[in-house]
Amino acid sequence: MLLLEVISGERLPKPDKGKMRFHKIANVNKALDFICSKGVKLVSIGAEEIVDGNGKMTLGMIWTIILRFAIQDISVEETSAKEGLLLWCQRKTAPYRNVNVQNFHISWKDGLALCALIHRHRPDLIDYSKLRKDDPIGNLNTAFEVAEKFLDIPKMLDAEDIVNTPKPDEKAIMTYVSCFYHAFAGAEQAETAANRICKVLAVNQENEKLMEEYEKLASELLEWIRRTVPWLENRVAEQTMRAMQQKLEDFRDYRRIHKPPRVQEKCQLEINFNTLQTKLRLSNRPAFMPSEGKMVSDIANAWKGLEQVEKGYEEWLLTEIRRLERLDHLAEKFKQKCSMHEAWTSGKEGLLSQKDYESASLMEIRALMRKHEAFESDLAAHQDRVEQIAAIAQELNELDYHDAATVNTRCQGICDQWDNLGTLTQKRRDALERVEKLWETIDQLYLEFAKRAAPFNNWMDGAVEDLQDMFIVHSIEEIQSLITAHDQFKATLPEADKERMATMGIHSEILKIAQTYGIKLSGINPYTNLSPQDISNKWDTVKHLVPLRDQMLQEEVARQQANERLRRQFAAQANIIGPWIQTKMEEISHVSVDIAGSLEEQMNSLKQYEQNIINYKSNIDKLEGDHQLSQESLIFDNKHTNYSMEHVRVGWEQLLTTIARTINEVENQILTRDAKGISQEQLNEFRASFNHFDRKRNGMMDPDDFRACLISMGYDLGEVEFARIMTLVDPNNTSVVTFQAFIDFMTRETAETDTAEQVMASFKILASDKNYITVDELRRELPPDQAEYCISRMTRFVGPDSPAGALDYISFSSALYGESDL
Numbered sequence: 139m140l141l142l143e144v145i146s147g148e149r150l151p152k153p154d155k156g157k158m159r160f161h162k163i164a165n166v167n168k169a170l171d172f173i174c175s176k177g178v179k180l181v182s183i184g185a186e187e188i189v190d191g192n193g194k195m196t197l198g199m200i201w202t203i204i205l206r207f208a209i210q211d212i213s214v215e216e217t218s219a220k221e222g223l224l225l226w227c228q229r230k231t232a233p234y235r236n237v238n239v240q241n242f243h244i245s246w247k248d249g250l251a252l253c254a255l256i257h258r259h260r261p262d263l264i265d266y267s268k269l270r271k272d273d274p275i276g277n278l279n280t281a282f283e284v285a286e287k288f289l290d291i292p293k294m295l296d297a298e299d300i301v302n303t304p305k306p307d308e309k310a311i312m313t314y315v316s317c318f319y320h321a322f323a324g325a326e327q328a329e330t331a332a333n334r335i336c337k338v339l340a341v342n343q344e345n346e347k348l349m350e351e352y353e354k355l356a357s358e359l360l361e362w363i364r365r366t367v368p369w370l371e372n373r374v375a376e377q378t379m380r381a382m383q384q385k386l387e388d389f390r391d392y393r394r395i396h397k398p399p400r401v402q403e404k405c406q407l408e409i410n411f412n413t414l415q416t417k418l419r420l421s422n423r424p425a426f427m428p429s430e431g432k433m434v435s436d437i438a439n440a441w442k443g444l445e446q447v448e449k450g451y452e453e454w455l456l457t458e459i460r461r462l463e464r465l466d467h468l469a470e471k472f473k474q475k476c477s478m479h480e481a482w483t484s485g486k487e488g489l490l491s492q493k494d495y496e497s498a499s500l501m502e503i504r505a506l507m508r509k510h511e512a513f514e515s516d517l518a519a520h521q522d523r524v525e526q527i528a529a530i531a532q533e534l535n536e537l538d539y540h541d542a543a544t545v546n547t548r549c550q551g552i553c554d555q556w557d558n559l560g561t562l563t564q565k566r567r568d569a570l571e572r573v574e575k576l577w578e579t580i581d582q583l584y585l586e587f588a589k590r591a592a593p594f595n596n597w598m599d600g601a602v603e604d605l606q607d608m609f610i611v612h613s614i615e616e617i618q619s620l621i622t623a624h625d626q627f628k629a630t631l632p633e634a635d636k637e638r639m640a641t642m643g644i645h646s647e648i649l650k651i652a653q654t655y656g657i658k659l660s661g662i663n664p665y666t667n668l669s670p671q672d673i674s675n676k677w678d679t680v681k682h683l684v685p686l687r688d689q690m691l692q693e694e695v696a697r698q699q700a701n702e703r704l705r706r707q708f709a710a711q712a713n714i715i716g717p718w719i720q721t722k723m724e725e726i727s728h729v730s731v732d733i734a735g736s737l738e739e740q741m742n743s744l745k746q747y748e749q750n751i752i753n754y755k756s757n758i759d760k761l762e763g764d765h766q767l768s769q770e771s772l773i774f775d776n777k778h779t780n781y782s783m784e785h786v787r788v789g790w791e792q793l794l795t796t797i798a799r800t801i802n803e804v805e806n807q808i809l810t811r812d813a814k815g816i817s818q819e820q821l822n823e824f825r826a827s828f829n830h831f832d833r834k835r836n837g838m839m840d841p842d843d844f845r846a847c848l849i850s851m852g853y854d855l856g857e858v859e860f861a862r863i864m865t866l867v868d869p870n871n872t873s874v875v876t877f878q879a880f881i882d883f884m885t886r887e888t889a890e891t892d893t894a895e896q897v898m899a900s901f902k903i904l905a906s907d908k909n910y911i912t913v914d915e916l917r918r919e920l921p922p923d924q925a926e927y928c929i930s931r932m933t934r935f936v937g938p939d940s941p942a943g944a945l946d947y948i949s950f951s952s953a954l955y956g957e958s959d960l
Contacts, residue, residue: 370444483555490559
């Protein structure tokens with residue numbers, strides 16, 4: 139009961155005196171009733187358990203008392219007691235390094251959190267900068283000792299227990315920390331009161347400062363308006379444009395430089411006034427009342443008057459400047475227009491007085507006429523400028539311009555010059571029209587000459603070109619065609635001479651007119667570059683070239699006749715040699731399959747064919763000589779034969795190649811027969827079968843005929859087997875089977891051949907049944923060149939117990955028959 143009175147601060151009912159059990163139970167019930175009256179629910183806690191010394195019940199009741207009276211009243215931002223106490227600790231320790239309060243157990247193990255709470259409220263008690271995180275016991279004991287000594291907080295906890303416990307008791311630490319909260323609560327209340335007073339005083343000081351600033355700004359602004367208004371009311375005009383422009387520049391400086399800061403001051407003044415009144419109203423202060431004449435309305439009225447005077451001053455300045463500007467503009471405009479007119483008229487009187495038309499041609503006169511018409515148009519266009527000059531001079535006189543005398547003198551001189559230009563212009567037009575008519579007749583004659591001279595000159599150019607043309611002909615017919623065309627041209631010469639005389643007559647008439655009327659001719663026809671002398675010179679050239687052309691054509695006739703004789707001579711020989719070569723080619727193509735008898739007899743027959751062909755070479759040589767003569771005469775075609783020398787050469791070379799190849803095939807057949815043991819009867823049988831299926835009789839069979847031939851000889855062929863055979867007889871994939879390829883295939887099929895296995899067996903005999911052979915054995919058993927051949931190509935034998943220098947004859951034998959690489 140005494141504990142409850144101390145911790146709650148209230149008086150409890152008087153306890154029963156006595157030491158009996160029922161006295162103790164009654165006193166405990168009084169304490170429990172007081173706890174229940176404070177809104178604390180006691181679950182399973184009875185007076186008997188407390189009196190009987192139930193430690194668990196007793197501790198639970200003590201924690202309930204502490205929670206109710208020491209912790210439950212703690213509230214931060216409307217949170218629960220525990221959360222409020224935790225939030226209070228977090229806020230107080232937030233600025234401290236190595237402190238992060240998240241709970242009421244492990245966050246307090248290093249003692250820094252307790253030291254931070256003490257330093258936050260009483261920095262004079264602990265030097266936090268000297269604390270170390272790695273000394274938790276020292277930190278905790280420091281906090282316990284300082285709290286007990288200076289803050290009257292008893293030492294409820296043991297430093298070693300907190301550090302050595304993985305998770306310290308949450309209730310114990312929470313109870314101990316709550317003591318710090320209650321210890322510092324009074325200090326915080328005092329701090330809050332001091333803050334409130336400082337806040338009120340600060341608001342009051344700020345308001346007084348705003349009042350003083352308003353009074354000062356208002357006074358300065360009103361004084362500036364008072365000084366500025368008289369300056370704007372001054373309406374005394376200056377006499378010169380420059381002075382008035384300086385006034386305008388001063389006013390613009392006022393608007394750009396002097397007034398904008400005052401506008402900002404006025405705006406700031408209104409803002410300060412409104413801000414001050416709002417702050418006074420929010421802080422329950424009376425409204426601010428400025429000095430007399432410095433109210434916001436007073437300042438607004440003064441500003442309005444300033445702007446009205448300012449607007450009137452600006453309008454007056456602009457009106458005066460426009461007036462002076464009008465005078466200066468008229469004077470400058472008069473000078474400018476006068477200068478432009480005088481520059482345009484400069485030299486015009488001298489040009490109009492010229493007589494350049496007297497020595498000009500018609501085209502030049504017409505150009506002068508067009509130029510004069512353009513000048514007249516320009517003159518008319520400048521009439522308006524002269525009238526403008528006179529009108530400006532009159533206006534300047536009306537406005538009493540100070541230099542009006544100079545203006546009038548200059549204007550009168552321009553008007554007098556203008557009248558003189560008009561008179562000279564009309565005189566020049568009359569003279570140009572008179573000379574133009576005189577030249578028109580001559581111009582017509584020039585034009586007629588040009589019209590007739592141009593086509594006649596073109597005809598002569600064409601004639602000269604044709605007469606000098608280098609011709610190339612290859613037959614008598616072509617040269618006869620050129621001679622006929624030349625004769626036709628000579629027939630047109632009399633008519634051309636008449637046209638020449640008519641054209642020259644026009645030029646004579648021009649000279650006669652010029653001499654009669656004294657006209658100076660320039661000597662150049664404006665419509666053509668041709669002169670009468672050009673026509674005469676070119677006509678003389680045509681007459682000179684005609685006989686030369688006759689001579690060239692006759693010489694070419696004689697050359698073409700000689701070429702024709704050479705063509706016929708070559709054709710006679712070629713028409714005999716060409717068919718002879720073709721016939722021999724056909725005979726040879728059939729001789730290998732048609733000739734009966736033994737291979738030796740066939741060889742003799744072919745040798746005789748070859749000798750006959752060689753004996754015919756003299757005819758080819760003679761044809762080569764005729765061909766050389768034709769080439770030297772530049773004869774490249776021959777209509778009398780279809781055989782060219784190139785055809786004959788190719789045919790002759792093919793004939794020699796064919797007979798040589800055919801003889802070689804028979805020689806190969808003899809070698810095959812002797813090497814493979816093929817009888818003459820078998821060869822004849824193979825030849826008969828080939829001839830039977832050589833349907834085109836050209837010494838070759840196509841794949842279908844070859845297949846039929848094999849079937850007729852008893853072969854059972856599938857597609858794969860036939861394809862394999864075709865790769866043997868036609869390795870180049872030409873789709874034909876020659877007689878020699880057929881014989882080779884049939885020989886391989888019917889004769890006994892050596893194999894790689896047989897060669898290996900032979901080497902094994904030489905090696906005394908060993909899988910390798912030595913160099914000495916090879917040199918002992920084989921001829922020297924063959925032994926060295928084997929030694930250079932056999933690889934070293936690799937195997938157990940093999941002597942140095944042992945050679946592998948097995949891989950060598952396989953390589954001989956293409957079964958591996960040598």
